[in-house]
Amino acid sequence: MVLNLIWIGFFVVSFVVGLVRLIFFHDTEIFTTMVNSTFDMAKTAVDICLGLIGVLTLWLGLMKVGERGGAVRVLARVVGPFFHKLFPEVPKDHPAHGSLIMNFAANMLGLDNAATPLGLKAMQELQELNPDPETATDAQIMFLVLNTSGLTVIPISIMVYRAQLGAANPSDVFLPILLTTFFATLAGLISVAIVQKINLLDRTILTYLGGLTAIVAATLFYFSRLPQAQVQTVSNLVANVTLFGIIVGFITLAMIRKVNVYEAFIDGAKDGFNVVIKIIPYLVAILVAIGVFRASGALDYLVAVIGKGFTAVGLPTGFIEALPTALMKPLSGSGARGMMVDAMKTYGADSFTGRLACTFQGATDTTFYIIALYFGSVGVKKVRHAVTCGLIADFAGVVAAIAIAYLFWG
Numbered sequence: 001m002v003l004n005l006i007w008i009g010f011f012v013v014s015f016v017v018g019l020v021r022l023i024f025f026h027d028t029e030i031f032t033t034m035v036n037s038t039f040d041m042a043k044t045a046v047d048i049c050l051g052l053i054g055v056l057t058l059w060l061g062l063m064k065v066g067e068r069g070g071a072v073r074v075l076a077r078v079v080g081p082f083f084h085k086l087f088p089e090v091p092k093d094h095p096a097h098g099s100l101i102m103n104f105a106a107n108m109l110g111l112d113n114a115a116t117p118l119g120l121k122a123m124q125e126l127q128e129l130n131p132d133p134e135t136a137t138d139a140q141i142m143f144l145v146l147n148t149s150g151l152t153v154i155p156i157s158i159m160v161y162r163a164q165l166g167a168a169n170p171s172d173v174f175l176p177i178l179l180t181t182f183f184a185t186l187a188g189l190i191s192v193a194i195v196q197k198i199n200l201l202d203r204t205i206l207t208y209l210g211g212l213t214a215i216v217a218a219t220l221f222y223f224s225r226l227p228q229a230q231v232q233t234v235s236n237l238v239a240n241v242t243l244f245g246i247i248v249g250f251i252t253l254a255m256i257r258k259v260n261v262y263e264a265f266i267d268g269a270k271d272g273f274n275v276v277i278k279i280i281p282y283l284v285a286i287l288v289a290i291g292v293f294r295a296s297g298a299l300d301y302l303v304a305v306i307g308k309g310f311t312a313v314g315l316p317t318g319f320i321e322a323l324p325t326a327l328m329k330p331l332s333g334s335g336a337r338g339m340m341v342d343a344m345k346t347y348g349a350d351s352f353t354g355r356l357a358c359t360f361q362g363a364t365d366t367t368f369y370i371i372a373l374y375f376g377s378v379g380v381k382k383v384r385h386a387v388t389c390g391l392i393a394d395f396a397g398v399v400a401a402i403a404i405a406y407l408f409w410g
Contacts, residue, residue, distance in 0.1 A: 041291030057272030059117035064268025069254025096125035149188035150365035171231035177362035188393030282376025363397035
């Protein structure tokens with residue numbers, strides 16, 4: 001219901017803004033721009049899905065190798081007690097635990113191409129436990145919100161963009177992004193836990209959260225002591241060695257257990273194309289709505305209103321120029337990336353605005369895109385509190401990003 005209202009709202013608001021621009025500002029091209037955006041975004045959605053076929057096929061195949069070889073079960077046992085508390089309706093030995101772990105690990109390393117197929121696999125496995133296939137379960141919502149909160153330890157792609165756009169120290173956003181995304185994830189977890197009545201003060205949950213906090217702190221300490229020039233190189237190396245190590249580990253363990261690795265890979269890979277076909281209509285729907293909203297200028301007006309509101313009450317407005325990235329991020333990852341690049345080009349990669357835009361980009365993930373992608377892949381139509389909790393995580397990420405940016409770059 002919520003997603004339906006939001007989707008309709010995008011079109012209605014865009015149409016009203018378009019009429020205002022036509023009548024009062026004589027912008028005769030506005031509706032042409034809006035209509036063209038529908039075609040462009042529909043094509044973008046299909047291009048994204050086509051690009052997913054290969055990656056999805058690869059990782060679904062590797063996950064099948066991991067399942068048959070026992071690697072996924074080993075990973076599931078390590079964090080099983082924690083996941084059992086967060087996902088109480090998922091049986092302890094269910095294969096979904098392994099997919100969930102792999103998805104979160106890929107997200108933390110900033111490996112988007114690997115995280116998406118693993119996430120789709122996890123959502124499919126959670127759907128097998130769903131008594132009402134069209135309604136999201138508590139476990140699916142918890143998984144999705146933790147995804148949208150976008151916990152990222154190593155924001156590789158953002159540092160690459162900064163380097164390309166002439167930043168003196170491309171990695172100077174590393175620590176702010178790590179801190180911001182941690183707070184966003186914590187807010188998302190707490191919001192879902194409140195709705196689903198999960199006791200976050202449970203000893204097991206506190207132990208694992210404490211351990212994760214310690215890992216984040218250790219990572220911060222290690223990278224803060226590295227020369228700036230080495231941060232990007234080391235983080236890139238760690239992410240890729242870890243990823244390839246997982247692949248080799250899956251294959252090696254399967255060989256030791258005398259699994260036919262090739263056949264296992266093919267069996268898992270066969271599902272890749274079918275999953276992509278299911279995704280296309282959902283992705284077209286959400287991206288077209290977002291594209292129209294952006295093309296109409298509604299997003300620009302929203303930013304301007306927010307800026308005037310902060311000015312009226314005497315609060316700092318130095319972050320306003322970077323705000324389009326934050327507002328676009330829940331709607332479109334590519335759109336937010338474009339806003340981030342535009343901010344760095346316009347104000348400079350090392351400006352307060354440029355750095356804050358990068359922090360916004362790394363703070364959370366694309367809530368509506370992920371909802372359309374993951375729920376669409378399994379046919380879930382009633383998303384319940386997923387949107388609300390996802391947006392809470394997004395909002396926490398934006399507030400944290402602004403506060404941390406003022407702390408680091410004043």
